Amino acid sequence: MHGSLETLYFLLFDGFIWGLIIALIALGLSLIFGIMGIINMAHGDIFMIGGVLTVVLVARIGNLWPLLIIIPLIVGISALPVERWILRPYEGKPLTTMIATIGISFIIEEITLIFFGGAAHMVHEPTTFTVHLLGINYPGYNIIAGLVSMICILLLWSGLRLTKIGVYIRATIEEPEMADAIGINTGQIRSLTFAAGASLAAFGGVLAAPIHQVSYLMGQDVILFCFIVVIVGGLGNLMGTLVAAVFLSAVQEGLSLVFTPVNSNVIILLLMALILVIKPKGMFSS
Amino acid sequence: MNKIMYFLRMRSVVLIIVLLALIAVGLCVKSSFLSILITMITYCIYALAYDLLLGYANQPSLGQSLFFGLGAYGMVLPIIYWHFGFWGSLGVALVVGAAGGLLVGFVAVRLTEAYHVIFTAVIASVMLLLANNYTPITGGSGGLSFQVAPFFSGWIKLTVYSIAANYFLVLAFGVAVFLLLTRLVSSPLGKVWVAIRENEQRVVSLGYNVYWYKLAAFVAASMLTALAGALYVISLRYVSADCFDFQWSVLPFVWVLIGGIGTLIGPIIGVVLFTLFQFYVSDWWSHYLILFGVLILVILRWAPQGIMGYYENIRTNKILKGGGEHAS
Amino acid sequence: MLLDIKDIHVYYDKSYILRGVSLKIEKGEIGCLFGRNGAGKTTTLKTIMGLVNPRQGEIFYDGKDITGLRPYQRARGGIGFIPQDKLLFKKMTVYENLLTGSKGQNHGQTWDMVLELFPDLREKLSRKAGSLSGGQQQMLAIARALLINPDLLILDEPSIGLMPIMISSLAEVITKLNGVGITVLLVEEKIPFALRLAHRIYVMDVGKIVYQGMAGSIDENELLSHYLGVNQR
Numbered sequence: 001m002h003g004s005l006e007t008l009y010f011l012l013f014d015g016f017i018w019g020l021i022i023a024l025i026a027l028g029l030s031l032i033f034g035i036m037g038i039i040n041m042a043h044g045d046i047f048m049i050g051g052v053l054t055v056v057l058v059a060r061i062g063n064l065w066p067l068l069i070i071i072p073l074i075v076g077i078s079a080l081p082v083e084r085w086i087l088r089p090y091e092g093k094p095l096t097t098m099i100a101t102i103g104i105s106f107i108i109e110e111i112t113l114i115f116f117g118g119a120a121h122m123v124h125e126p127t128t129f130t131v132h133l134l135g136i137n138y139p140g141y142n143i144i145a146g147l148v149s150m151i152c153i154l155l156l157w158s159g160l161r162l163t164k165i166g167v168y169i170r171a172t173i174e175e176p177e178m179a180d181a182i183g184i185n186t187g188q189i190r191s192l193t194f195a196a197g198a199s200l201a202a203f204g205g206v207l208a209a210p211i212h213q214v215s216y217l218m219g220q221d222v223i224l225f226c227f228i229v230v231i232v233g234g235l236g237n238l239m240g241t242l243v244a245a246v247f248l249s250a251v252q253e254g255l256s257l258v259f260t261p262v263n264s265n266v267i268i269l270l271l272m273a274l275i276l277v278i279k280p281k282g283m284f285s286s
Numbered sequence: 287m288n289k290i291m292y293f294l295r296m297r298s299v300v301l302i303i304v305l306l307a308l309i310a311v312g313l314c315v316k317s318s319f320l321s322i323l324i325t326m327i328t329y330c331i332y333a334l335a336y337d338l339l340l341g342y343a344n345q346p347s348l349g350q351s352l353f354f355g356l357g358a359y360g361m362v363l364p365i366i367y368w369h370f371g372f373w374g375s376l377g378v379a380l381v382v383g384a385a386g387g388l389l390v391g392f393v394a395v396r397l398t399e400a401y402h403v404i405f406t407a408v409i410a411s412v413m414l415l416l417a418n419n420y421t422p423i424t425g426g427s428g429g430l431s432f433q434v435a436p437f438f439s440g441w442i443k444l445t446v447y448s449i450a451a452n453y454f455l456v457l458a459f460g461v462a463v464f465l466l467l468t469r470l471v472s473s474p475l476g477k478v479w480v481a482i483r484e485n486e487q488r489v490v491s492l493g494y495n496v497y498w499y500k501l502a503a504f505v506a507a508s509m510l511t512a513l514a515g516a517l518y519v520i521s522l523r524y525v526s527a528d529c530f531d532f533q534w535s536v537l538p539f540v541w542v543l544i545g546g547i548g549t550l551i552g553p554i555i556g557v558v559l560f561t562l563f564q565f566y567v568s569d570w571w572s573h574y575l576i577l578f579g580v581l582i583l584v585i586l587r588w589a590p591q592g593i594m595g596y597y598e599n600i601r602t603n604k605i606l607k608g609g610g611e612h613a614s
Numbered sequence: 615m616l617l618d619i620k621d622i623h624v625y626y627d628k629s630y631i632l633r634g635v636s637l638k639i640e641k642g643e644i645g646c647l648f649g650r651n652g653a654g655k656t657t658t659l660k661t662i663m664g665l666v667n668p669r670q671g672e673i674f675y676d677g678k679d680i681t682g683l684r685p686y687q688r689a690r691g692g693i694g695f696i697p698q699d700k701l702l703f704k705k706m707t708v709y710e711n712l713l714t715g716s717k718g719q720n721h722g723q724t725w726d727m728v729l730e731l732f733p734d735l736r737e738k739l740s741r742k743a744g745s746l747s748g749g750q751q752q753m754l755a756i757a758r759a760l761l762i763n764p765d766l767l768i769l770d771e772p773s774i775g776l777m778p779i780m781i782s783s784l785a786e787v788i789t790k791l792n793g794v795g796i797t798v799l800l801v802e803e804k805i806p807f808a809l810r811l812a813h814r815i816y817v818m819d820v821g822k823i824v825y826q827g828m829a830g831s832i833d834e835n836e837l838l839s840h841y842l843g844v845n846q847r
Contacts (some may be wrong), residue, residue: 089587094403096590103582178697182694182759227404231401266413
C-alpha cells in the first residue's frame with residue numbers, strides 16, 4: 001500500500017478536501033486583512049470555538065447539521081463587539097493588531113481550557129457511508145464536508161460579486177478612504193466583514209469537528225497553515241487565497257507520503273520563503 | 287544646551303547608582319532574589335535587542351523566539367556533544383544567531399509590515415515544530431540538562447554553579463550590551479536607522495541603501511537575542527524546545543511596549559515590571575495567560591507609548607508650556 | 615449659503631497645512647479655488663469631505679454644522695466628491711462603480727438621467743473601470759458622484775491629464791449640471807478653463823486664502839502674476 005499510486009490519489013484527494021475547509025478559514029483571514037488591515041492571530045481560536053461548541057452541542061441535540069447554521073451565527077454575533085470596541089483603534093496597523101489579537105487568543109484559549117478541559121475530543125461522523133473512489137473507500141462525510149465548503153465558498157464569491165453589500169465590501173478593500181467619501185458606511189462594512197470572517201472560521205470548525213481532533217489548541221496548527229496560505233496567495237487576495245489553500249494542502253498531504261508531517265511543513269515553509277523572495281507580495285500579485 | 291548636559295549627567299549618575307546597587311545586591315543578597323535578577327537581566331538583553339530592531343530600525347518581527355532558541359541550543363549543543371567550554375559555545379551561539387538572522391533577514395527585510403510580521407512568526411513556529419520533533423537532538427519539550435565546566439574570564443575562574451558568580455557574569459553582559467547599544471544608537475549607523483524609521487523614502491532618495499542598513503539591524507538584533515538565549519539556558523543548566531515557543535516572540539514586544547518603544551531605558555522598566563507580574567501572578571493563578579491577554583489589551587489601549595513615552599510627553603509638555611510663557 | 619467654512623486649521627502630524635481657511639459658496643454658484651502646488655487646495659477639499667479633520671474651525675453645509683460627521687454621512691447629505699487621485703475602484707466594473715455611488719439602486723430617475731448625460735458609459739457598463747481612458751474615467755467619477763443626488767459637487771483638478779477636446783466637454787458637463795441647480799466647488803490649475811466657468815474665485819497660498827472675489831474682478835494675467843507666482847512674459 002505504502003508508496004502506491006492509490007495512496008497518493010487518496011492523499012491528494014484528502015488534501016483537496018481539507019484544503020477547502022482551510023480555505024474557509026483562510027478566506028476569512030484574508031478578507032479581514034483586506035478590509036481592516038487586521039492580522040487576526042485569534043482566527044484559529046475562532047475555528048477552535050466552532051469545533052468545541054460542536055462537541056458540546058452535538059452531545060445535547062444529537063445532530064450536527066443544524067449546528068452549521070447555529071454556531072457560525074453565535075460566533076459571528078459575538079465577534080461584533082470585539083471588533084467595534086477592542087480592535088477598531090488599531091485597524092490598519094498590522095503589528096499592533098497582531099499583538100492585540102494574540103492577547104485575545106490567550107484569553108480565548110485559557111477560558112476554553114477552564115471550561116472544556118485540555119483533553120482532545122472527537123465528534124462522530126454524522127454519516128456512515130463510504131464512497132468507492134479511484135480504487136479506495138473514502139468516508140462519505142469528508143466528501144459532504146468538501147461539497148459544503150465548496151458551496152459556502154461559491155456563496156461567498158457570488159455574494160461579493162452580485163450583491164450590493166458585496167460591491168461595497170470590494171470597494172472598501174480597494175480604496176477605503178474613497179469608499180467612505182462617496183457614501184459607503186465603511187465602519188458598518190468593517191463590522192460586518194469581521195463578523196462574516198469569524199462566522200466562516202466557526203463554520204470550518206463545525207465541519208472539521210468529525211475529521212479533526214477537537215481540543216483547545218486545535219487552532220494553533222491551523223492558523224499556522226492558514227498564514228502560509230494567505231502569504232502565498234496574497235493578503236487580501238481572495239482568489240489567490242482559495243487557490244493557495246487547496247494547492248498547498250494537497251501538496252502537504254502528497255509530501256506526507258515521503259516525509260513526516262513536520263518535514264513536509266518545513267518544505268511548505270521553504271516554498272513560501274522562495275515565493276516571497278521572488279514575489280514579496282504573494283504568488284498572484286502583479 | 288545646559289539643560290541637556292545636565293540631563294545627560296543626571297542620567298549617567300542615576301545609571302552608576304543603579305549599577306552600584308546591583309553590584310551591592312550581588313554581594314549581599316541571598317540566592318532566590320538573585321535568580322529573579324538574573325532572569326530580569328537576561329530578559330533586558332533580549333528586550334534591548336528587540337527595541338533596537340523595532341524601536342530604532344522599525345522592523346516588526348514576531349519571530350524572535352527563533353533566535354532565542356538558536357542561541358539557547360547554539361550554546362548547549364556544543365557543550366553536550368563536543369565538550370566545548372563556556373566561551374567556545376557562546377561563540378557558536380552568537381554565530382548561529384547571526385547566521386539565522388542573516389538567512390531570515392535576507393527575505394524578511396524587504397517585506398512590507400504585514401508580510402514581515404507573518405513571515406517571521408511562521409518561520410519561528412515551524413522551528414518550534416522541528417525542535418519538538420527532533421527529540422534525539424533537542425530533547426523536545428522534555429528538554430536536556432547539561433553541565434557547565436568552570437571557565438576563566440580574564441584572570442578569574444568562574445563557575446555558574448555559584449549563583450553570585452552567575453549573577454555577575456550575566457550582569458557584566460547586561461551592562462556591556464546596554465553600553466554598546468547606547469553607543470550604537472548615537473553612532474552614524476544608529477542615526478540612519480532612526481531616519482529610516484521616520485521617513486524611509488527620504489533616506490532612499492538620499493542615496494542610502496536602506497536594505498543593507500535594515501539587514502544590519504536585523505542581524506545585530508538576532509545576535510543579541512541569541513546571547514540572551516544562551517545566558518538564559520546557562521543560568522538554568524537546562525534547555526528545551528520551549529525556547530522556541532511563540533510566547534518568546536510575544537514577550538519582547540510586551541516588554542518594549544510597557545516601557546516605551548525607541549528608548550533604551552523603557553525596555554528595562556518593561557522587563558522589571560512584567561517579570562514581577564509574571565513571577566507573582568503565575569505563582570498565584572495557573573491561568574495567568576488570561577491576565578496576560580487582558581494586560582496586552584489594556585496597555586495597547588491606555589498606554590500605547592509605554593511608560594517612557596508617558597514620561598516624555600509630560601516633560602515635553604512642560605518644556606513647551608515653559609517656552610510659551612517665555613515667548614509671550 | 616450652501617457651504618460655509620469658518621477658519622479651519624489642519625495639521626498633518628507636526629506640519630501646519632491649513633492656517634485658518636475661510637471660504638463660502640452660495641447655492642447655485644460655481645466656486646473656483648486656485649493656488650500653487652502645496653498651497654493646501656486638496657487638503658481643503660478633503661477637510662470638507664471629512665477625510666481630514668481640522669484641529670480648529672467649523673464647516674457648515676446648508677446651515678448645519680457638519681464638522682463632526684463621518685465622510686459617508688457628508689456624502690449622503692448631498693456632497694459629491696471627485697478626487698484627483700484614486701478616482702475610481704479600478705478593479706471593479708463601470709456598473710459596480712456606479713452602484714457604489716447610488717446606495718445600490720440601479721434603476722430610477724437619477725440612474726437614467728445620469729446615463730443620458732454620459733451615453734458612452736452605457737455601452738461600457740461591464741468593462742473594468744481601470745481600462746477606460748482618462749476622460750471616460752473622469753466622466754465615470756462624475757456620474758458616480760451624481761448618483762447620490764448631490765447639491766454640491768466637489769471636483770479636484772478634473773482636467774488633469776485630459777486632452778483639450780475632453781476638457782471642453784468637461785466644461786460643458788459642469789455647466790449643464792450647474793444649470794440644473796447643482797452647486798460646484800472646483801480646484802483647478804488650468805486657469806482659462808476654470809475662469810470661464812467660475813462665478814466666485816478664491817486663491818490660496820501657504821495654507822491661507824490670499825484673494826477672494828467674484829468672476830471678472832480679476833483677469834488671468836493678474837491672477838498668474840500676483841498670486842500664482844508665474845510671470846507669463
